[in-house]
Amino acid sequence: MNRTQLKRSSILRMALTGSETMNPDGETFILRAVRIGAVVALYWFVSITMVFLNSYLLDNRELDAPLFITFYQCLVTVGLCWLMQLLSKVCPGLIDFPSVKFDLKTSREVLPLSIVFISMITFNNLCLKHVGVAFYTVGRSLSTVFNVLLSYIILKQTTSLQAIMCCGVILGGFWLGVDQEGMTGNLSWTGVFFGVLASACVSLNAIFTKKVMPAVEGNIWKLSYYNNINACVLFLPLILLFGELGSLASFSRSSDLKFWGMMTLGGVFGFAIGYVTGLQIKFTSPLTHNVSGTAKACAQTVIAVVYNSSSKSLLWWTSNMMVLVGSSAYTWVKSLEMKKTPQRVSPDSAKEKLLPEEKGNLGI
Numbered sequence: 032m033n034r035t036q037l038k039r040s041s042i043l044r045m046a047l048t049g050s051e052t053m054n055p056d057g058e059t060f061i062l063r064a065v066r067i068g069a070v071v072a073l074y075w076f077v078s079i080t081m082v083f084l085n086s087y088l089l090d091n092r093e094l095d096a097p098l099f100i101t102f103y104q105c106l107v108t109v110g111l112c113w114l115m116q117l118l119s120k121v122c123p124g125l126i127d128f129p130s131v132k133f134d135l136k137t138s139r140e141v142l143p144l145s146i147v148f149i150s151m152i153t154f155n156n157l158c159l160k161h162v163g164v165a166f167y168t169v170g171r172s173l174s175t176v177f178n179v180l181l182s183y184i185i186l187k188q189t190t191s192l193q194a195i196m197c198c199g200v201i202l203g204g205f206w207l208g209v210d211q212e213g214m215t216g217n218l219s220w221t222g223v224f225f226g227v228l229a230s231a232c233v234s235l236n237a238i239f240t241k242k243v244m245p246a247v248e249g250n251i252w253k254l255s256y257y258n259n260i261n262a263c264v265l266f267l268p269l270i271l272l273f274g275e276l277g278s279l280a281s282f283s284r285s286s287d288l289k290f291w292g293m294m295t296l297g298g299v300f301g302f303a304i305g306y307v308t309g310l311q312i313k314f315t316s317p318l319t320h321n322v323s324g325t326a327k328a329c330a331q332t333v334i335a336v337v338y339n340s341s342s343k344s345l346l347w348w349t350s351n352m353m354v355l356v357g358s359s360a361y362t363w364v365k366s367l368e369m370k371k372t373p374q375r376v377s378p379d380s381a382k383e384k385l386l387p388e389e390k391g392n393l394g395i
Contacts, residue, residue, distance in 0.1 A: 070314045074307045075327050081300035082164055082331060088297055089160035094282045096275040097156050100294065101149075102266035105259040107298025112256045131256045138257055140246040144239040145261035149269075151232035152262075154225045161222025162212075164335035165343075168328045169208035170226035172354040175201055175361050177234035185238055191368060197361035204353025211347040255305060321362040325355050 088100050112131055119128035155171070162170045176198045182188040190198075212218040240254070247253035270276060284290045312320045332351055336343055 067314050070307075070310050071323055074311045074323065075330070077300055077303050077307045078324075078327055079331050079334065081297070081304055082159070082167065083335075084293070084297050084300060085156060086159055086164050088293060089156055093284065094278055096270075096278045097160055098153060098266060098270050098273060099275050099279060100297070101152055101156050102263060102270060103294050104298040104301045105262040105266065107295055108255065108259040108302045109263060111299065111302045112252065112259070129250050129252050131253055133260065137246055138261060141243050141254065141257040142261055144236070144243045145258050145265060147232055147235045147239050148258050149262045149265050151229060151236050154229035154232055158222050158226040158229050161219040161225060163217075163339075165332055165339065165341060166208065166212050166217075166222075167335075168332050169205060169212075169350055169354055170223055171229055172201055172205050172208075172358070173227055173230035174233040175358055177231045178237070181231070181234045181238060191364065193364045194361055194368075197357050197364060200353055200357030200360065204350045204357060207346060207353065208350035211344055211350055214344070215347070251305070251309070322359060325359045329355055
């Protein structure tokens with residue numbers, strides 16, 4: 032008994048003092064744990080806040096202009112890229128951001144991805160607009176399934192039986208969720224349709240991203256810069272085509288600083304999610320990032336249900352858990368497969384796969 036107590040006290044003392052728990056950089060276990068916890072908490076805060084903020088903006092009954100809202104957020108992202116580039120020159124030791132100068136040839140090479148990109152973020156926002164935050168996780172849950180399908184169709188990559196079984200769990204959760212949401216009388220088939228399209232575009236976005244990364248020297252921030260510039264240009268004719276200028280002209284709060292402040296804040300959070308995603312991957316791992324994202328989605332759903340004072344059935348919650356468990360299991364299976372067959376990838380390759388989805392999901 033005394034030996035056990037001594038052992039426990041020695042472990043506690045080592046953890047507190049950092050003795051024998053130093054990493055190569057001289058960082059103690061406690062400091063490392065606190066730093067990781069702070070990064071994960073920051074990711075959760077930015078991601079959840081962004082989803083609710085976008086839901087608030089898209090739910091504005093006076094302004095039915097989802098394309099314009101998305102266009103404005105892309106415009107803010109371009110402005111922030113310029114600002115970060117300037118700050119990195121003024122404070123090179125504090126801020127690290129690549130030098131980005133617009134090149135028409137590079138913009139043309141990124142254009143196919145940009146078309147998929149604007150489809151992804153537009154369908155994503157339209158899904159959020161019609162289904163709300165509570166059902167958003169289920170409504171946008173098929174991106175993993177489309178990853179498997181499109182990887183086989185486009186890249187001719189096969190998937191293991193275990194991974195396919197995980198996709199089956201996700202599909203089951205999706206259909207159960209649609210059924211249960213329909214029983215509450217709140218189901219929007221339009222929202223479900225946009226959610227399925229958004230999921231497909233997320234998968235296409237990941238595939239096209241890998242193809243165009245060489246054009247931007249493998250830098251995710253340069254890709255974000257060109258993607259958002261192209262998106263701003265592509266959104267303009269779409270705003271005209273869908274008649275959103277009329278909605279903007281008749282909008283009574285067009286001179287309201289609070290409205291534009293919220294719009295700008297939405298763009299800032301859209302830019303920030305890319306940074307905090309990369310930060311979380313850097314301090315943990317791509318697998319841990321996916322697990323954190325899954326847990327965050329669960330917390331986000333609970334917050335939305337509590338905030339709206341909704342009452343959900345056991346089967347409704349079961350559908351959410353099936354989607355989350357299936358997604359986590361798929362990530363775990365794929366990570367095990369990658370360990371068995373090591374691939375020649377750089378650390379940024381994980382970001383290439385994950386950052387577009389974070390941008391596309393607007394925080395999911």
